[in-house]
Amino acid sequence: MSDKKKVLVFRELPDDQLARLIAVHDVTVANPRIAAQKAAFDAALPGAQGLIGSSYPIDSAVLARAPKLEVVSSVSVGVDNYELAALHARGILLCHTPGVLTETVADTVFALLMATSRRVVELANLVREGRWNKNIGPELFGRDVHGKTLGILGFGRIGQALARRAALGFGMPVLYHARRPVDLAAQAPELAGRAQHASFADLLARSDIVVAMLPLSESTRGLMNADAFAQMKPGSIFINGGRGATVREDALLAALDSGHLHAAGLDVFATEPLPLDSPLRTHPRVTALPHIGSATHETRHGMAVLATSNLLQALAGERPAATYDTGAGA
Numbered sequence: 001m002s003d004k005k006k007v008l009v010f011r012e013l014p015d016d017q018l019a020r021l022i023a024v025h026d027v028t029v030a031n032p033r034i035a036a037q038k039a040a041f042d043a044a045l046p047g048a049q050g051l052i053g054s055s056y057p058i059d060s061a062v063l064a065r066a067p068k069l070e071v072v073s074s075v076s077v078g079v080d081n082y083e084l085a086a087l088h089a090r091g092i093l094l095c096h097t098p099g100v101l102t103e104t105v106a107d108t109v110f111a112l113l114m115a116t117s118r119r120v121v122e123l124a125n126l127v128r129e130g131r132w133n134k135n136i137g138p139e140l141f142g143r144d145v146h147g148k149t150l151g152i153l154g155f156g157r158i159g160q161a162l163a164r165r166a167a168l169g170f171g172m173p174v175l176y177h178a179r180r181p182v183d184l185a186a187q188a189p190e191l192a193g194r195a196q197h198a199s200f201a202d203l204l205a206r207s208d209i210v211v212a213m214l215p216l217s218e219s220t221r222g223l224m225n226a227d228a229f230a231q232m233k234p235g236s237i238f239i240n241g242g243r244g245a246t247v248r249e250d251a252l253l254a255a256l257d258s259g260h261l262h263a264a265g266l267d268v269f270a271t272e273p274l275p276l277d278s279p280l281r282t283h284p285r286v287t288a289l290p291h292i293g294s295a296t297h298e299t300r301h302g303m304a305v306l307a308t309s310n311l312l313q314a315l316a317g318e319r320p321a322a323t324y325d326t327g328a329g330a
Helices: 015-022 035-047 060-064 084-090 102-118 120-128 157-170 200-206 226-231 249-257 297-315
Strands: 006-009 026-029 050-053 071-074 093-095 150-153 174-177 195-197 209-212 236-240 261-266 286-288
Touching (some): 015 026, 015 297, 060 084, 093 297, 102 209, 102 286, 150 157
Parallel strands (some): 006 050, 050 071, 209 236, 236 261, 261 286
8 A cells, every 4th residue: 555654663562552553554563672673673763654662762863763754652641762852853743642541640659659658568568578476566657648738749630630639538738839820620620729839849848748740851850859858848758750850869868868758659760670779779768669650451551542543643644632742842
């Protein structure tokens, strides 16, 4: 068929979504993270008109080897792995998968908040390792979550979903910080009167638990630094479910070691997978997860469906359901 285009799948798709692509286009599946497939990835780049995948840097060097590229469809919401300015300069469309994973990520982050506050992982290991030989004492008690003040940095879809769980389910007063206040009456009426916009400094000072759900940009990189942690309430808890590089991990460790922060729960890190020599891996006050925010069967499949639809629509000359403005993000 004359309208067939060359598609390079750089991270495996579910069989049903790969079949959708194969039915219409000439498809190569080559994951460059796998040594045996790297050569096939490199060989397919020059002819590729569409890319689909995730978790691999599509930078200017990769783009330079793909002169025919029209669209990149990321199976993700975040676009950290894509060189936005280079895509914009080339007029290459970038698609992503917002919305599909909102509730799942909010579930994960709230579970991490609960586990950190109640020391769930630590105490489960006490039982697993055979060290539960008497009733636990105050030195192993956790902290209540209900009724505590929750501060949310970043108040997009996921931040608002997290606020609903906190305010409606656990009676938690919610503060949020965003570039501009959200019109709750129009966008999230169930949170009207339950969530309040606050300055960055005010949120840090008033919150018992601070959750970062920030995208990574030049303005947010390293935002949670030594000064920010010092502004948090003594004995408060920090949770990061957004992007690892928004946190200065050395400053977080210092705040934990000094006792200024009670604990931290982390699903994301500056370097992933977390290096074996990272103090965060074994720190007694850190509950760490392997970046599982959207990692459920249902949600990952839904993300693949949307990413595949985005790619098919773009290659057909249609407007995809979910595009990312590379000009604004560059």
